[in-house]
Amino acid sequence: CSFVHYDCGTTNTPISAIPAAIKTNTTLLLGLWASGDTFNNEVEALKTAISTYGSELANLIVGISVGSEDLYRNSDMGIKAKAGIGKNPEDIVNGIKAVRATIAGTAISHAPIGHVDTWTAWYNTSNKDVIDAVDWLGLDAYPYFQNTDSNDVTSGKSLFLDAVNKINSASNGKSLWVTETGWPVSGKQENLAVASVEAAKTYWDEVGCGLLFDKVNTYWYILQDAAKSTPSPSFGIIGSELTTTPLFNLTCPAIVSTSATSSATSTASMGSSTGSVTSSPATTSASEAASSTTGVTSFPAGFTTGVSWTGPSTHTGTSGAAATGTAGTSGTPGSATSPSGTTGTGASGSSATKPAFTGAANTVSASVAGIIAAIFAAVVAF
Secondary structure, three states: OOOOOOOOOOOOOOOOHHHHHHHHOOOEEEEEOOOOHHHHHHHOOOOHHHHHHHHHOOOOOOEEEEOOOHHHOOOOHHHHHHHHHHOOOHHHHHHHHHHHHHHHHHHOOOOOOEEEOHHHHHHHHHHHHHHHHHOEEEEEEEEHHHHOOOOOOOHHHHHHHHHHHHHHHHHHOOOEEEEEOOOOOOOEOOOOOOOHHHHHHHHHHHHHHHHHOOOOOEEEEEOOOOOOOOOOOEOOOOOOOOOOOOOOOOOOOOOOOOOOOOOOOOOOOOOOOOOOOOOOOOOOOOOOOOOOOOOOOOOOOOOOOOOOOOOOOOOOOOOOOOOOOOOOOOOOOEEEOOOOOEEEEEEOOOOOOOOOOOOOOOOOOHHHHHHHHHHHHHOOOO
16 A cells, blocks of 8 residues: 555554654655545544554644645646546545544644655646645656656756746745655656666756755655665665665755755754764664755755744654555555656655754755665655
């Protein structure tokens, strides 16, 4: 299962990632699957999780997403791409209302609620009601799949920023979270986009280090997108074998920051950066000990970060859906689609970050071991 937050093989039993997160003090971005006819099961699982775990869960929740790419899949573009079953905007709005009613007056009533989709969905004026209903907008962006554009990896940054700017023009000032992005380490060529370890590193450096990490809630795709096999394309940073050795150097290049607003008081972004760690990736996540910033440039004007929320002081991230799993495919929960309508593989990870709810930047450390620990927590979410 992917995206859902109840255990596979059950109707509405809260996913086992929740007690694991509590045990390891790991933050959660909960994802509720909104397409199909199982949303009521999601809500029941959420109710059970609240009553079972109470404040232990409340202290770790970063946010809740109602749906993932449902609007894209239900669009003309998504239907043409045979992306799978989706939902209309009014369905997503009703789902958001149901979740708000469910958490009202509970220990997790503070959790900001959002929806995850492609920039084409957010930019489509027919989906304005969803924008009005959410606290934050989640962006799934894969320039690699934009095969009707000039999409070599050196254009990845500009294509990504184009998507951001289009969303911001329609978002009414709502905060934008990057819920899926990455570049494949292997796979077929999509127009000018070559899938390779070298290209994945370039995208990591230019988009991750250069734009996102230390600036905005970011969920990088992905530590490992399949076990014991290699899908095509593969976005897995460590390949098909679970290891602490990444396929490329995750250290951000030392780019001089041009931002005067960075705060060095927070933890690192999932899949991007981390503080110090001393134990194995299976049990360790980022520490709030980091105090310097590297690889950060000023964030593009209009890219809003965070919402006002008083939450836990430490967020050390894991999956919002499951601790392990395989990549989504076309038409299944977890599949990610490009703005151009080409269906790709993807899943939003989860945050090993102290969310920038108040606009404070998160710190970036050069600790590769810590990065692996942080990413390990998010093998699959959404």
